[in-house]
Amino acid sequence: MASTPGLRGRRVRSGAGPSSAVDFDQDDDHNSLYSNHSRHRSSIEQFLDSEQASIAMVGVLTALAFALRFYKINNPDEVVFDEVHFGKFASHYIQREYYFDVHPPLAKLLFGLAGWFVGFDGQFQFENIGDSYTENHVPYVGMRALPAILGSLTVPIVYAIMKESGYSTIVAAFSACIVLFDNAHVAQSRLILLDATLIFFMSLTIYSYIRFRKLRYLEFSSEWWTWLIATGVFMACTWASKVNGILTVVAIGIAVLVDLWDILDIRKGHSMEHFWRHFSARATGLILIPLIVYLTTFYIHFAVLNTSGPGDTFMSPAFQETLKGNELLLNSQEIRYFDTVTIRHKNTKVFLHSHWERYPLKYDDGRISSQGQQVTGYGHADTNNEWQIIPTKALPETGRGRVVRYNDVVQLLHVNTQSYLLTHDVASPLMATNQEFTTWPKEDVVSRYNDTLFQLHLIDAYEGEAWKSKSGHFRLVHVPTKVSMWTYVNQLPEWAFKQQEINGNKNAQEKTATWYVDEILSDETGLDPRGRTGEVPAKQPKKMNFFKKFAELQLLMLQHNAGLTASHPYASSPINWPFLLTGISFWTQGEDQKQIYLIGNLVGWWACVVALSIYVGIIGADLLARRRGITPIPEPVRNRLWNNTGFFIVIWAVHYFPFFLMSRQLFIHHYLPSHLASALVAGAVLSFVMSETINYPISIRGPLMDRPRHPQEADLGINGPIVVGLFTLMMFAMFMYIAPLTYGTPGLTGEQVNSKRLLSSWTLHFAAKASGES
Incomplete structure (x- = not known):
């Protein structure tokens, strides 16, 4: 724990005059009020926060992520859950046959590219769950490798997000391990599904925006522009991967509006010309460029799918007549x-x-x-x-x-x-x-x-x-x-x-x-009308303006996504998701009693719920205390809680609460983006609980920094690594315990299935009856 006692009990008079006030930036870099207090960090903590240890930690996390996601990736060698859709769409790309889906095309284009790269000819149509890949000579391992790679890389990105946000190596590793050892993230990353791509680009968006914000004292520099544009590009890729990627756009939009509102404050001393320059830069990097990227994915989509296919009938006649071999044409x-x-x-x-x-x-x-x-x-x-x-x-x-x-x-x-x-x-x-x-x-x-x-x-x-x-x-x-x-x-x-x-x-x-x-x-004569026009020359596909095609498809995507209201045995309500009250049966094999059941790591998910609750409690207590003139939290720590952790909370909330307003089918995998955000919140809350100080400044020094910064470091003491180590062991133990449900192997007896059913609401197959095994 921190060596300076009593900081959170410090009081100030509510009527303190201007001379007693301290001018703080409302962000993560501050002049320390407490720099005269010496810090005695343990040698373990100093080593863990060294650059060499951080690089080693990234290597270990990445290696473990690849190992867990590629382990027995060839099992099962059958079509699993929504591979019937997204594998089929990859086939259509390779065959160049037009199809319709409610999701934007980027992730599916990548699956098509992966299939083409590993030699898939597109003949296999992924018709039914349980259809054999090996009997039909489908290079499915290469196609599953794409989400496995992206899911594996998400883990070190989560670590990097926490490090760039000013948290210690041990706290950053804590957040990364919540994703690393999560059974739901692992299961989704091993199959031909869209969520791994969505979450990968979402995490890159968060990372890029944090890097951009840290450069606010070097505004309009080449590095500042680089990270602004990177944020926009990755944000567009998130949106273009899956329809709910639009929620990432909303989350970043909220952060940008708060940022612009701060720049507009006259107390900052900025002119309106300066504000409009910032506004124009963000409009370019976070609206114009993302829109171009998003449109480009659809342009490629239309260019590849130029032949008549199963999606024709969803489209207007004018659209259909642009496709080779279409019946209307x-x-x-x-x-x-x-x-x-x-x-x-x-x-x-x-x-x-x-x-x-x-x-x-x-x-x-x-x-x-x-x-x-x-x-x-x-x-x-x-x-x-x-x-x-x-x-x-x-x-x-x-x-x-x-x-x-x-x-x-x-x-x-x-x-x-x-x-x-x-x-x-x-x-x-x-x-x-x-x-x-x-x-x-x-x-x-x-x-x-x-x-x-x-x-x-x-x-x-x-x-x-x-x-x-x-x-x-x-x-x-x-x-x-x-x-x-x-x-x-x-x-x-x-x-x-x-x-x-x-x-x-x-x-x-x-x-x-x-x-x-x-x-x-x-x-009218009763004759076949096909002969009345004589010889008809072969018809060439017609042309249609790209933006008309794009607008038509977008409208249909929205309509059909909202129309997915049919009941499903594994659909669930958003209120259940954070608590893992139910999962999804992805695949079963009756002969060996094998199954894949999508469910998260109970230890990690419930820890995230506790962290979210603690954060709300801290913020509520802080607001009440300040109404009474009490400052229970040092200003630098408070600003970190409100700004950085608050940003993570916004991401969690924006990716979660909108689902309560939707009437369409909903499943627990829709919570995975919010779960990643809650892992970031959990790390931030752990840092607050374990240390009374933070690492600062974290922003890059530049000409706009108007006063020197006095660096300070978080002090988790020896307890920090111990707590994180024990928690990681608990998560790993839970991961291994329900791993047969994640990997679909080995098969389980009825009694073993019962033992894996940690909550009574989990609907596992092959469970033993009360009188004995089924």
Whole structure:
């Protein structure tokens, strides 16, 4: 412990005059009030804080990180958990086939590059968990090596963050060991998953920003610019690796706003010109450059994926026609009046369908229908899906005048029942707010003519553009009532054969009310329409502005990410994550009773929770004491707690609390970025508890430093290394105890599984029953 007693009990009068005040920078470098107190650091601590010991510590931590993450990385030799997605995406990159995913492309591009580098041909599609890599000759070890390398390098980066923040070697090693011996971080780093890449770039972002802040007395120097730009680049890479990387951008943004607010303070003596210069520099390094990097990853993504693939149908027709071999590009045809077609809903893929059966006169809720012919959405090919396009204007006998165009008003004749599509002011079966769709007999159409009129609103089209099959997405808007034909996933009762409801949505611009002509079956003569255009030359992919493609994909990513609301047996609530109340079953093998269960190191995670709680308690007590004119914490130590540890707290909170607002599926691995931040907080709190002083100054001396600094060093005494050593042994013991769940080997008996189930909420496989082994 520190040799100077009583610093935290020091009192000042609340009414002390200006002469008694001491001017402190609100940061980590200060003139010491206590420099006249000699420090007697132990020889062990002096050795540990030497440059040679620090380099050796980095080497040991890095070697251990690589050893733990590469140990039996070839096991299991089967597809594990979300490797079915991210391995498949790597295949698509190698095959250059377009796919859609809710996450930005950088981490997946790196997997594709790793696969290409180790000779993967992309033929294996990672269809199911448990599919064999060895039987299909997939070089999976090389692909898993990428996240293993990045996960291993994260450990020394955590150490470097703590050292650059002014903490001793032993404290920095403490934070690094929390990540080093964490089972969840190790498990995620050994598989073809995105989190290791995300956390690697996140840690580099934190490190770079701290290096940048330490150069504030050398502002606008080449080194200052280097670390500012590095922060921006790594921040963009974090964002481009996984969608929740945007939270790192928010965390750095908060820190930058606090920094700029401080520069704006008139007591600092800066002119507005000086402030705007700082603002412009940060806008360049932390907005413009990251945006360029982020956009570049998508530019590469589009350039590589230039061929038709499974992601085509998510995109607009204009986007799809930029892909080689796309069906819209090859097979779309102009639609002419009196063509018989099938019409399909873009989102749910059901066909517009009708049959002789009618709506019941009275629904279960007491509402009355028109008892008209049913119009439904049907998911399979059927002759009752066929509709003929009928004109509502005079047509020429031949020529281009018979082509259906944007904004044309048409009728749709159901071929099998010879009745016209109609909607009217009657409530639909399942939604009382929407209109019923039905049909009206052809022989009596005059009496309801206006109710059978619909206008074609082609999506992203120009006035007079021809309507085409496949590519001509449209909304069908009823002329009299302005409702748009719409469907959704809810099914009608048995009286409609469980088919989807079709109704009239009063929002005529509803984006999900989008349809397309799937196929032109025949023209008015009953002939195959493919022969009417003669020889058609091979079509080349069309061009589309990059920013339009980027904007379209970003919007879809956000929509589909928010739409991941289906239940999952291993989904969990954010409130459970810090306490490790539940994990995720990644993989099982019944024959040998092997399993991979994603769960963290209980010792490390619970220590982080305790550290977070202690920090909140310290800050609360400090605020209360200062309201009473008491300074329980020396000013340099207090500033370190508020500024540096506060920065770590912001990172933890920003990466954690937003998940409480999300309605999508959530899993414990979403907490890993916050867990890394909590490891940094844990080290800072340990330093506060073990020592009454800190290492300072930590900022690089420059011309703006207006007074000499009196260096001081933290004094953890002999107890610091002992406490950290014991805690590290406890974490290592816990890591080894649940390692069979992390590595998926060896197999465990039922009783052994029960012993590994440290919390009753852990849902492990192959557990023994109460009466004996299962």
